Every structure is written in C-alpha cells, then in structure tokens.
C-alpha cells in the first residue's frame with residue numbers, strides 16, 4: 491500500500507539524510523525502523539507525509555503519488571497518514587476529549603473545530619477510542635494532568651480518530667519507562683491488527699522492535715542495510731547497522747531490566763527481552 495522508490499533527501503545544509511531508498515509496505519504490516527542516531531529514520535518518516543520534502547524519488551500511497559501533491563490534495567492525503575510522536579504533541583490546556591477530537595481537524599473545517607462543535611459521530615468515536623486505549627474515565631482531564639503513558643494513549647486515540655490507512659510513529663516510547671513502553675508498543679500492535687493498519691515505527695529500542703514488529707528495516711547513513719524478520723537480526727546484522735563498537739551497548743540498554751553482565755560475549759546475547767508484562 492505504501493511504496494518508496496529511489497527516495498533521496500539532501501538538506502540545504504548539504505547533509506545527505508537518505509539515499510535511494512526502495513521500500514514497500516503492505517497493508518496491515520507493522521514495520522520497525524532502527525538505526526543509529528542520524529541514520530535518517532525521522533527524515534524517512536517525515537518524507538512520507540511531506541513534513542520533509544524528498545529531494546527526489548517517488549512515494550506512492552495506494553494509487554496516489556504523494557510527492558506531486560500540494561494544497562488541498564496534500565491535506566486530504568495527510569488525513570490517511572496519522573502521526574504518533576515521542577513527546578505526544580498534545581495541547582496541555584485542552585482536555586483529553588478535546589485533544590482526541592483535534593484528530594478530526596482535517597475533516598471538520600477550521601470554524602467548526604475553532605468553536606469546538608464536532609459532529610456527534612466524531613464524539614461517539616472519541617468515546618469508543620478512549621475506552622479502547624484504556625482511558626475511559628479521563629476524558630475531562632486536562633492533558634497536562636496525565637502521566638507519560640496516558641499522554642501517549644491520548645496521542646494514539648487522536649491518531650486513530652483520523653481513520654488513517656497508515657501510522658507514522660516517531661519514537662513512541664523514548665520518554666517512557668520499560669514497562670509502559672511495552673504496553674504502548676503492544677497497544678499500537680493490537681490496534682494495527684484490529685484495523686488492518688500499516689505502521690512505520692521509528693524506534694531506538696531494538697528489543698522492543700523485535701518483540702512487536704512484523705518486519706525490521708535497519709538504516710545506516712541514509713541507506714537500508716537490513717530488511718527482514720525480527721528473528722533474522724543477529725550480531726553480524728546489528729554490527730552492520732550500528733557499527734562495531736556500538737550495537738552490544740545498544741542492545742543491553744534496550745533489554746533494560748534483563749541486561750546481562752558486560753562480560754557476556756556479544757554473540758551470546760539474547761536480543762528479544764521476552765516475557766513482556
């Protein structure tokens with residue numbers, strides 16, 4: 491449903507963030523994008539919804555060539571690509587319900603949203619979604635009264651009320667503790683399954699990526715150096731993605747509570763943390 495062909499991004503500073511990216515994402519697939527800092531993960535996600543303009547190449551969402559769109563056509567296409575952010579991007583002074591309903595902004599028009607007169611069916615859907623993400627009693631709370639995990643649940647509900655076909659998820663767990671991170675990843679995974687939604691999840695945590703994604707794509711210096719199933723990620727592959735000295739530290743950080751002692755050879759590390767709570 492999403493196809494990137496030969497996508498390259500060069501920033502005006504001269505930084506070449508992506509080089510000739512070819513990638514096809516089928517409907518319903520949850521793909522994790524991993525790689526070291528600066529590899530181009532955020533740039534790739536933002537090229538898809540054109541928050542960043544690709545320098546060249548083609549990005550197709552089903553029958554629509556996204557790189558050619560502008561104005562109203564681009565706004566319409568963006569409705570079908572919802573984003574979930576690391577820092578949640580909620581409006582603190584608004585209630586949970588208002589934050590969720592703001593996901594309908596692309597549909598209801600400025601004045602209707604400005605005066606907060608959303609259609610009854612949107613409000614009913616917001617109730618259903620808040621229930622589904624585990625916040626049935628929080629709708630009247632201000633967003634800044636919530637914990638990080640709760641805020642991310644609101645961010646997920648806001649994304650889903652857009653009725654997207656694709657989720658673009660940018661480090662959803664980077665500000666959360668390990669247990670909450672697993673709960674959030676599990677929720678995203680389940681919702682993608684229930685709605686046959688495809689997702690690209692930019693994530694630093696390799697163990698979480700392995701545990702919850704169908705597919706892992708490894709970026710290094712703007713190029714895809716691995717594309718395979720979570721179980722295919724081995725020490726050699728991680729060295730290719732992260733470099734010789736980096737990856738075992740990366741995996742140990744990711745495993746968190748079950749981190750083995752430093753003297754365990756890298757080749758014997760179990761990458762997936764397992765036993766998620």
Ligand SMILES: Nc1ncnc2c1ncn2[C@@H]1O[C@H](COP(=O)(O)OP(=O)(O)OP(=O)(O)O)[C@@H](O)[C@H]1O
Pocket residue numbers: 501502503505506507525526527528529530531532533534
């Ligand atoms: N707005 C920008 N202007 C210039 N260069 C940029 C800009 N944004 C990113 N870059 C450069 O593009 C490259 C890829 O950055 P990007 O943020 O996409 O990587 P990333 O893999 O998401 O990194 P991180 O995991 O640290 O968020 C880096 O070299 C970065 O310095």
